[in-house]
Amino acid sequence: MSQTNHIEKLATAIEAMDMAGISTLVKDALAAGLTPAEVLSKGLSEGMRRVGVKFNAGEVYMPEVLVACDVYFAGLNIVRPLLATNDETIIGTMVLGNIHGDIHTVGKQVAMPVFEANGIRVIDLGENLNDNVFVEAIKKHKPQLVGLGTYMTSTFMHTAETVRVITEAGLRDQVKIICGGPAVDAEAARRMGADDAADDAWEAVEKIKKLLGRA
Amino acid sequence: MSKIVDQWVERLKGKLPPVGEMTHWERLAAAMDLKKTDMVPVAPELDYWQITYAGYSHKEIYNDVDKTTDACIKTWADLRCDAIWMYIDISHQIENFIPAEKRPEHFILRGDKDYLLFKPIAHTLDEAIALYETKAYERYINDSRAVTHYTPHMLQLLEFQEKMDRQVPVILGMATPTNYAETVVEVQNFLRWMVVEPEDKMRHYLNLCLQERLASLEFYREYAAKNGCQFMCLFGGARTWGPKHLDKFADVDRIFAEKVAEIFPYTFWHHCGHNLPKALDMISATRGVKGVQYDMPYYGQTVTWPEWFEEVARKFHGKQCAMNAPTTQLACHGTSQQVSEMVDQFIDATLPHTTACIMPGCEIDSFTPVENVKAMIDTARARRIK
Numbered sequence: 001m002s003q004t005n006h007i008e009k010l011a012t013a014i015e016a017m018d019m020a021g022i023s024t025l026v027k028d029a030l031a032a033g034l035t036p037a038e039v040l041s042k043g044l045s046e047g048m049r050r051v052g053v054k055f056n057a058g059e060v061y062m063p064e065v066l067v068a069c070d071v072y073f074a075g076l077n078i079v080r081p082l083l084a085t086n087d088e089t090i091i092g093t094m095v096l097g098n099i100h101g102d103i104h105t106v107g108k109q110v111a112m113p114v115f116e117a118n119g120i121r122v123i124d125l126g127e128n129l130n131d132n133v134f135v136e137a138i139k140k141h142k143p144q145l146v147g148l149g150t151y152m153t154s155t156f157m158h159t160a161e162t163v164r165v166i167t168e169a170g171l172r173d174q175v176k177i178i179c180g181g182p183a184v185d186a187e188a189a190r191r192m193g194a195d196d197a198a199d200d201a202w203e204a205v206e207k208i209k210k211l212l213g214r215a
Numbered sequence: 216m217s218k219i220v221d222q223w224v225e226r227l228k229g230k231l232p233p234v235g236e237m238t239h240w241e242r243l244a245a246a247m248d249l250k251k252t253d254m255v256p257v258a259p260e261l262d263y264w265q266i267t268y269a270g271y272s273h274k275e276i277y278n279d280v281d282k283t284t285d286a287c288i289k290t291w292a293d294l295r296c297d298a299i300w301m302y303i304d305i306s307h308q309i310e311n312f313i314p315a316e317k318r319p320e321h322f323i324l325r326g327d328k329d330y331l332l333f334k335p336i337a338h339t340l341d342e343a344i345a346l347y348e349t350k351a352y353e354r355y356i357n358d359s360r361a362v363t364h365y366t367p368h369m370l371q372l373l374e375f376q377e378k379m380d381r382q383v384p385v386i387l388g389m390a391t392p393t394n395y396a397e398t399v400v401e402v403q404n405f406l407r408w409m410v411v412e413p414e415d416k417m418r419h420y421l422n423l424c425l426q427e428r429l430a431s432l433e434f435y436r437e438y439a440a441k442n443g444c445q446f447m448c449l450f451g452g453a454r455t456w457g458p459k460h461l462d463k464f465a466d467v468d469r470i471f472a473e474k475v476a477e478i479f480p481y482t483f484w485h486h487c488g489h490n491l492p493k494a495l496d497m498i499s500a501t502r503g504v505k506g507v508q509y510d511m512p513y514y515g516q517t518v519t520w521p522e523w524f525e526e527v528a529r530k531f532h533g534k535q536c537a538m539n540a541p542t543t544q545l546a547c548h549g550t551s552q553q554v555s556e557m558v559d560q561f562i563d564a565t566l567p568h569t570t571a572c573i574m575p576g577c578e579i580d581s582f583t584p585v586e587n588v589k590a591m592i593d594t595a596r597a598r599r600i601k
Binding site: 017019058060061062063064066067070101103104105106109128151153154156157160182183184185187188191192 | 263323333334401402403406407409410411454455456457458459460487488489490542543544545547548549577578580581582
């Protein structure tokens with residue numbers, strides 16, 4: 001089988017939510033001579049990109065996207081240890097976590113693979129985070145981006161408080177802050193002091209690229 | 216008989232100036248009956264907001280029924296909305312599934328102006344099915360907040376409604392089967408299972424959820440309907456489902472809604488989510504549902520708000536009252552002027568096609584400025600319907 005076929009099979013497996021087959025497909029692709037970076041960027045990430053296109057076209061919805069993400073992660077977990085650490089495809093680092101009071105991981109679980117597939121290194125801080133967790137994470141990881149995940153309208157409203165704490169710690173100028181989740185609103189996010197907001201992961205990638213000057 | 220209710224009735228009955236030519240009850244009921252009203256009714260979902268507006272913290276009212284009721288009535292007396300929303304938090308949805316000693320580990324009471332957070336009570340579909348098959352919710356109901364807090368609070372508000380001669384209706388809320396199905400396991404787990412679990416197993420789980428909801432409905436028939444409740448808000452789940460999933464599984468909500476509407480003449484449905492156009496089609500065809508509190512479809516939303524208002528109003532023509540505006544985000548973080556403009560846009564786009572009610576698509580956040588809530592009320596009140 002050609003390397004192109006291996007790549008296509010990987011992308012198709014993500015689209016088809018083939019959890020049972022992904023591990024073998026990744027190993028076969030590596031054995032065929034594809035580099036881990038090629039497996040990730042041309043195969044797995046291409047699959048996530050296609051899922052994004054279908055999501056935005058209303059051809060698939062959140063249930064399918066979540067399972068596709070699980071398949072992506074299953075493949076990523078095999079190639080991640082093999083990837084070079086100085087990967088030039090990385091455009092930025094994000095500390096990502098669910099805002100105080102929100103335990104729903106549904107958005108974050110979709111955002112992480114989509115972000116990683118687009119060159120955004122994600123450090124997952126967890127859920128229901130005290131605002132100071134973001135402050136400590138910014139100090140520790142020196143990210144360019146902070147991602148505030150929120151599933152509900154009421155927790156989205158906590159953005160102002162999180163931004164205030166980051167600002168009072170003197171860190172606001174060091175990071176771009178973007179909110180994500182089904183109930184976010186970009187205008188409201190900006191009024192609360194964040195830089196932007198997106199209600200799906202692919203839209204978020206475009207906005208992140210703009211924030212980083214990489215669009 | 217409740218002292219707090221009697222105090223308010225003595226203070227208010229016969230002493231309030233009229234608002235328009237109709238009573239609050241008449242106005243909201245007429246809009247939901249698709250009849251002419253003197254002005255567009257205003258009934259924002261103030262359940263969290265009214266607690267802090269009245270000067271209480273959420274911690275303070277957590278176990279204090281009188282203060283909870285006091286907050287709701289005070290808010291209505293000050294603002295004169297066209298309904299009183301019963302205060303409710305999500306504890307009532309899962310407390311009766313778990314023994315008292317286990318509850319603390321499932322709840323986090325957030326800040327003074329915030330609300331209750333819960334952790335899921337089942338992590339696999341088998342666990343969730345077992346909870347329902349063993350009727351765990353019946354075993355632990357008696358000392359749950361559903362019984363100790365919400366039932367007395369509900370009865371107090373209904374007592375106020377009746378003693379005030381039904382000037383203003385009390386709105387109660389019930390979660391739909393899909394809402395419960397998602398809540399007890401966390402939504403992300405449920406969503407995955409719709410894809411990876413056998414369809415008949417999911418169907419079995421949803422049917423169990425439906426049975427529990429129908430049993431709960433009997434309680435509401437006995438304690439709410441018989442005490443005067445006529446206005447019921449259904450809180451839908453399924454907000455991130457696709458059309459295929461709605462077709463496969465959402466019939467449990469439709470069945471439930473139709474049963475609710477047989478008991479409560481003014482039943483309306485709160486629904487938001489990714490697949491809103493499809494969900495609204497389903498809801499607008501549901502027998503007995505007289506209004507829909509809706510939000511924006513979250514993606515593919517190339518339409519403007521006025522265009523979306525009009526699209527929904529056309530869909531509801533001759534069927535339902537459209538309930539929306541402003542967005543809860545705008546209410547919380549916009550200016551009064553922006554709130555007022557959106558209310559006007561909603562009314563302008565809706566009234567040519569169906570009746571309207573000013574009711575943002577979700578609950579008003581505790582941090583929403585008072586002047587913004589007043590702006591939505593004042594804007595609607597300023598417009599008389601000819």
